Amino acid sequence: ESVAYFCYPFTLEMFFTQGDEAEDTLSQWPVLYFQVLSLDFWQRYRVEGYGSLLLPASPGLHVLTIPTWRPVELGTVAELRRFFIGGSPELEDLTYIRIPSTFKGKRLSRFGFRTETTGSVTFRLYCLQQAKAFLESSAQRQRMQSVLDRLGGFSQQSSIYNVLEAFQRARRRMQEARESLPQDLISPSASAV
Numbered sequence: 001e002s003v004a005y006f007c008y009p010f011t012l013e014m015f016f017t018q019g020d021e022a023e024d025t026l027s028q029w030p031v032l033y034f035q036v037l038s039l040d041f042w043q044r045y046r047v048e049g050y051g052s053l054l055l056p057a058s059p060g061l062h063v064l065t066i067p068t069w070r071p072v073e074l075g076t077v078a079e080l081r082r083f084f085i086g087g088s089p090e091l092e093d094l095t096y097i098r099i100p101s102t103f104k105g106k107r108l109s110r111f112g113f114r115t116e117t118t119g120s121v122t123f124r125l126y127c128l129q130q131a132k133a134f135l136e137s138s139a140q141r142q143r144m145q146s147v148l149d150r151l152g153g154f155s156q157q158s159s160i161y162n163v164l165e166a167f168q169r170a171r172r173r174m175q176e177a178r179e180s181l182p183q184d185l186i187s188p189s190a191s192a193v
Helices: 076-084 137-153 155-180 188-192
Strands: 030-037 046-054 061-070 115-127
Touching: 030 061, 046 115
Parallel strands: none
Antiparallel strands: 030 046, 046 061, 061 115
């Protein structure tokens, strides 16, 4: 019952250039951070939730429902303040929704950071991807493989390609092995006699 429908179409274009980056570093796939706010009759605003969306790596229509959360203060006074005065605890850095931009380490701990779930936001995304490497001939497969690996989200396509290529190699070896065997071992009629 507590659902609000807002539609806001937007266009986002991103370009990946293989300029100054080293060959061994991989680019991160784009993430969309969002913040849900409410504004009431008395012009009091509150943060209702935060969330992040990893943009789809494959082209096409994607409908994604992302759960949201917000930081909370403990106690009745904090809830009364939020209700009557407005305002609420907010994040200073929106990248804290996922991995903070200032984080430099191996383990991220959010122990003691209190939150509550506040609902979800549904995104309907129509994704297009265009790259010269996808259109070039099979002589450029190695370059295309490098581009796919750098884009990060295409690991499924590249692994399917690798499996099919390994299957073709195994099939050729099996046919070569079969041709090198003597005919009396292969023929079913020779074994019956």
